Amino acid sequence: MRHRTSDLDRVVVVGGGRAAVAAVEELERLGFTGAVTVLAGESRPPYHRPACSKGLLTGQRPADVQLSTSSSARWLTGRVAAELDAKRQIVYAQTGEMYVYDALVVATGARPVIPDGWPVGEPGLHSLHSIDDALSLAADLRKAQRVAVVGAGLTGCEAAYVVRSLARECIMIDSNPQVMTRAVGSVTGGLIADTMRHEGVRMRLGRRVKNLSRCRRGWRLDLDDGSHVDADVVIATLGERPDTDWFTARHADTSDGLLCDESLRVQGVDQVVAAGAVARWPNAWYGDKPGRVDQWIAAMELGQAAARTLLSGSRAAPAVGVLPRYWSDLFGLRIQVCGRIDQTEEVAVTELRPGRRDIARGGVLAAHRRGGVTSGVVAVNAPRQFTTLARAMREAGPARPLVSLPAVIPNQRRLSLVG
Ligand SMILES: Cc1cc2nc3c(=O)[nH]c(=O)nc-3n(C[C@H](O)[C@H](O)[C@H](O)COP(=O)(O)OP(=O)(O)OC[C@H]3O[C@@H](n4cnc5c(N)ncnc54)[C@H](O)[C@@H]3O)c2cc1C
Structure with missing residues (x-):
């Protein structure tokens, strides 16, 4: 199917991170042949941001963490969107240039919170x-x-x-x-x-x-x-705060990122979708109030979903569900998280090797539950058990009870129960 209609010829993407790259790739994959222009605020091409607190601090080169980008889109690095005219469908860049769109993808992510008066950038x-x-x-x-x-x-x-x-x-x-x-x-x-x-x-x-x-x-x-x-x-x-200062549409809710409907259409503004860390939407995986997911895999999935919504035009688009997940390696601990662990009522923590002085290093699995349903799992040095639980969670689907822990760890010892 090729997508080029008279009402959707010019797509502008504001961002340039993981969500923007995914949106552009998805437009291309779905056969969109109109003009795609990306206004990317940073002067560098897109890269793997998680490397900033990992390999890049210990010698990995920027070239090693670069993301490949679509060849058909026009990538404009160092172009910061400064203002939006939502009525006339124009984005103004800080450089003074204007970009007219038929559809706009907002993927501006989040930026670090700095306490007032801290002169970040000064030596040290x-x-x-x-x-x-x-x-x-x-x-x-x-x-x-x-x-x-x-x-x-x-x-x-x-x-x-x-x-x-x-x-x-x-x-x-x-x-x-x-x-x-x-x-x-x-x-x-x-x-x-x-x-x-x-x-x-x-x-x-x-x-x-x-x-x-x-x-x-x-x-x-x-x-x-x-x-x-x-x-x-x-x-x-x-911590980080969504980057929406430039999004000056009168009827949009920018109180915590951009409030979207279940398909990532920004509410109160025509022809605009949002993706990545900036999008606040009712995640179909949980079916509750709108929230944001500021994670790498989610940014990719949201970018793809926003592109699909955009191409559906005025037709109904599917609700977007994202199961949050990420991992980290530090101090000999492999930390893996699947699902949502905030707003839980109860946490069942299981020690894999009871008696070890360093409990986390010995292996720990924490099931976070709300209303009798496991909404998230955290594993530390328990990769096999994590894989089993994460797969069960994906297969069970949204808002369903998960397999119980004893099935995964026969000799578990419950460490604590927090209610
Ligand atoms: C140091 C660090 C480590 C992380 N590690 C992990 C990890 O291990 N696992 C994990 O899941 N997640 C991790 N994250 C989070 C993850 O990187 C983000 O969730 C993800 O990058 C979000 O992607 P995004 O495209 O929505 O936004 P971003 O990656 O923030 O990209 C947004 C881009 O938009 C640009 N932009 C902003 N405003 C404008 C504007 N007005 N005009 C033009 N461009 C603009 C920004 O400069 C930026 O380049 C980490 C984040 C940081 C900072």
Whole structure:
């Protein structure tokens, strides 16, 4: 089937990350022959963003993490969309150029949260989102002795892992009492924090940074308990916020990304779909209120789905369901997550090798349940069991009970039950 209709000749994609690449590829795969123009804010071609907190910090070259892009689309790097005229269907770039569209794909992702007054970019003070951030941090880490990581989410823990593997001192600060709370939940997060402590990461958990100031040898962080931390290098990994400042359509809801319907059409604006970390939509996998999924595989799946919706024109398009999933390797732990683990009522945590001092390293499986249904699974050093559970979850489909843990681990020992 070839897609070129008089009402859909010019597609503009704003973004240039995973979701944008996937949308463009899907348009091409479905035979769309109109003009596709991508306004990509960064000056580099698209790349594998997760590498920014992993290999790029330890010598991997930018060329190794580049994504291949469609040859038929017009990729304009360094073009930041600054304004939208939703009525006349025009995107204005910061450069002053204007791009008229018949359909618009918004894939602007999210950008790092930086506390007010933190002069990120000054020597020794870093955020971690792009290749340029990673290269600049890698250069500073070579000279550093003491590194403070502020924010103990997935990215912060990955950065701490790199810091320790370079044999630098590492201190981690977070207002939560555990690490990776949002990513793996507090019980598993506590076990991962224990492993990190064994590996020499000093933890200042449950503490907030009240003030950051320059000192003779780097930076001083004043904490809310009156103590302070000195560091040559500070890495701010405090989460990300969707990038919608430029999306100036009056009737759109931009309170947390772009509010979309179940097929990723942006609500309140004609001819616009959203994909990736910026899209907030009622995920058909869960069938509840709209939310965002800021993960790599989801960005790809959402990009593809948004392209399909766009080509369906005014016809009804299928509801989009995405099962969140990702993994990370740090401190000898293979962490794998499938499904949603927030908003759960109960967490059943199972130790694979009871009696080990380092529980996480011995293997742990956590089933997160809500209303009697397993909505997410976290595995640490339990790849075989994870594969079985994740497959069962996919096969069971949305909002169905999952196979019980005893079927997966016959000799399980339940560690804790959090209600
Ligand atoms: C350091 C780091 C490590 C990560 N590790 C993992 C991981 O291990 N596993 C995992 O699942 N996820 C990981 N993620 C999250 C994952 O990378 C994101 O979910 C994914 O990149 C989202 O893709 P996206 O295309 O929606 O947005 P992005 O990748 O953020 O791309 C959006 C692009 O749009 C551009 N843009 C923004 N505004 C404009 C504008 N106005 N005009 C033009 N262009 C604009 C941005 O510059 C950016 O290039 C990580 C993220 C970071 C930052």
